[in-house]
Amino acid sequence: MGVELHEVSLSYEGSDLVIENLSAQIEDGEFIAILGASGCGKSSLLNLIAGLLQPTSGWLEVPKDGAAFMFQDANLLPWLSAAENISLALKLGGYPAEQRDVRVAELLRLVQLGQAGKKKPHELSGGMRQRVALARALAQDRQVLLMDEPFAALDAITRDMLHEELRNLWQQTGKTIIFVTHNVREAIRLSGRILVLSSHPGRILETRRISTQLRNDPAQSAALADELTTILRKEQRKHEHFDSAS
Amino acid sequence: MSTLTQRASRPAANAARQGRAKKTLDAFIAPIITVVVLISLWQIASWAVPIREDLFPGPGAVAAKLPEVLANGSLAAAVGTSLFRALTGFLLAVVIATPIALLLAHQPLARQGIGPLISAMQVLPSIAWVPAAIILFGLSNATIYTVLLLGAVPSIINGLLSGIDLIPRQYRALSTVLGANKRQHIWHVELPAALPGYVAGLRQGWAFAWRSLMAAELIAVGGSLALGVGSLLQRGRDLADLPLVMLVILVILLVGILIELLCFAPLERKLLRDRGMNRTGGKNG
Numbered sequence: 001m002g003v004e005l006h007e008v009s010l011s012y013e014g015s016d017l018v019i020e021n022l023s024a025q026i027e028d029g030e031f032i033a034i035l036g037a038s039g040c041g042k043s044s045l046l047n048l049i050a051g052l053l054q055p056t057s058g059w060l061e062v063p064k065d066g067a068a069f070m071f072q073d074a075n076l077l078p079w080l081s082a083a084e085n086i087s088l089a090l091k092l093g094g095y096p097a098e099q100r101d102v103r104v105a106e107l108l109r110l111v112q113l114g115q116a117g118k119k120k121p122h123e124l125s126g127g128m129r130q131r132v133a134l135a136r137a138l139a140q141d142r143q144v145l146l147m148d149e150p151f152a153a154l155d156a157i158t159r160d161m162l163h164e165e166l167r168n169l170w171q172q173t174g175k176t177i178i179f180v181t182h183n184v185r186e187a188i189r190l191s192g193r194i195l196v197l198s199s200h201p202g203r204i205l206e207t208r209r210i211s212t213q214l215r216n217d218p219a220q221s222a223a224l225a226d227e228l229t230t231i232l233r234k235e236q237r238k239h240e241h242f243d244s245a246s
Numbered sequence: 247m248s249t250l251t252q253r254a255s256r257p258a259a260n261a262a263r264q265g266r267a268k269k270t271l272d273a274f275i276a277p278i279i280t281v282v283v284l285i286s287l288w289q290i291a292s293w294a295v296p297i298r299e300d301l302f303p304g305p306g307a308v309a310a311k312l313p314e315v316l317a318n319g320s321l322a323a324a325v326g327t328s329l330f331r332a333l334t335g336f337l338l339a340v341v342i343a344t345p346i347a348l349l350l351a352h353q354p355l356a357r358q359g360i361g362p363l364i365s366a367m368q369v370l371p372s373i374a375w376v377p378a379a380i381i382l383f384g385l386s387n388a389t390i391y392t393v394l395l396l397g398a399v400p401s402i403i404n405g406l407l408s409g410i411d412l413i414p415r416q417y418r419a420l421s422t423v424l425g426a427n428k429r430q431h432i433w434h435v436e437l438p439a440a441l442p443g444y445v446a447g448l449r450q451g452w453a454f455a456w457r458s459l460m461a462a463e464l465i466a467v468g469g470s471l472a473l474g475v476g477s478l479l480q481r482g483r484d485l486a487d488l489p490l491v492m493l494v495i496l497v498i499l500l501v502g503i504l505i506e507l508l509c510f511a512p513l514e515r516k517l518l519r520d521r522g523m524n525r526t527g528g529k530n531g
Contacts, residue, residue: 088434089424
């Protein structure tokens with residue numbers, strides 16, 4: 001089962017609408033990117049799906065066991081080692097205690113961190129921290145994985161490597177991934193479908209399917225990237241105008 | 247390749263160890279020099295100022311008092327009694343303060359009502375409680391412990407509360423997405439995250455406990471009460487023995503400093519180091 005959003009609106013107390021009448025159907029096993037200018041409500045949408053926020057109106061349907069979440073800044077607990085951070089997710093998810101160590105080792109290997117289990121978050125680089133966060137999200141063993149600009153703070157080389165690993169993981173696990181980003185090229189490279197959100201309030205402005213052929217064709221993907229960038233720039237200007245007016 | 251890496255990492259580890267040892271040494275050298283300078287100034291002043299030695303004893307006269315109180319065992323007994331009271335009272339304060347702080351952190355209404363009262367109690371000098379405690383409990387250990395608890399408990403509560411207040415909001419979101427219930431959130435996330443604030447509160451709580459104890463022992467003397475360091479101070483006053491008074495003041499100071507240096511400072515350093523919150527921690531990129 002995927003995720004369904006039906007005319008979902010959200011406003012924070014005493015403020016204008018952040019999301020307005022947003023409807024979308026995300027299929028099981030789909031890799032979808034939500035693209036939008038800064039402050040357009042992308043993260044709020046993810047928080048709604050994760051159950052961290054409640055919609056002001058409308059309804060949404062997510063699998064019964066909820067969704068795993070990967071935060072923008074890894075959000076690892078600094079007093080726990082990489083392995084312990086993953087193990088905590090297993091423990092809270094009710095994973096049997098005697099099998100936890102084996103599963104943690106598997107997950108660390110899966111994200112190419114087989115030797116770094118004992119390291120504390122501050123001893124890891126930004127890319128390694130995000131890999132641990134990814135392993136922790138996978139430890140939750142939920143069909144839906146929500147990712148909130150997880151690679152935004154990383155350098156280009158690390159981001160490139162993680163893109164590749166994430167695509168491989170998605171192909172191996174068949175999870176439904178909802179990936180929020182403001183990076184057009186990232187969205188094209190990773191997802192099978194892109195939802196472009198408008199600014200103030202957040203609504204679906206465009207939907208684009210990304211075929212394997214388009215993704216692998218530099219000319220086609222560059223043309224699409226230009227087109228989407230133009231839309232985002234327009235939305236960004238609208239956003240800035242809204243901010244200066246309010 | 248791996249052998250090469252091991253060879254390269256050994257000198258680096260040694261250098262790090264030496265760096266830490268130097269830092270520790272530096273941390274001790276500055277206070278020791280300060281103490282030596284202060285004692286020297288005190289000695290010079292006692293020679294220079296034309297006042298009777300029993301009214302303005304120099305460090306020599308105070309040090310000369312030490313063999314006497316060591317020989318009759320009064321100092322060791324008083325330090326033992328006070329330390330036992332301070333540690334027992336402090337542990338009791340921790341046991342009382344911790345659940346109250348957790349309750350206040352999760353019950354906004356209770357915090358609105360009781361929070362200001364607890365902060366006010368922190369401001370009130372503990373010595374103000376001594377007369378009331380003597381009237382209620384007489385010259386007994388109950389009086390001493392009451393004053394000590396009233397001094398230490400508010401600091402520990404406020405320390406844990408501020409530790410919890412400073413927890414990043416994202417940790418709450420993390421607990422939710424990981425499926426933690428409230429008890430699991432408190433145990434696995436909230437308490438460990440609040441630990442630096444809690445330790446700061448414990449540190450302050452210990453200082454208040456020690457100070458309150460001295461105040462209580464100074465006033466509550468006699469009855470069934472064993473002689474503590476504060477009482478020894480009072481005895482010095484009764485005998486107009488200023489060298490004894492000065493010596494006891496130095497002992498009170500020394501015990502406070504030793505507990506700080508041997509318990510709280512290393513605990514705080516370890517906590518911060520483990521979380522990469524010291525100057526050397528952290529990797530970028």
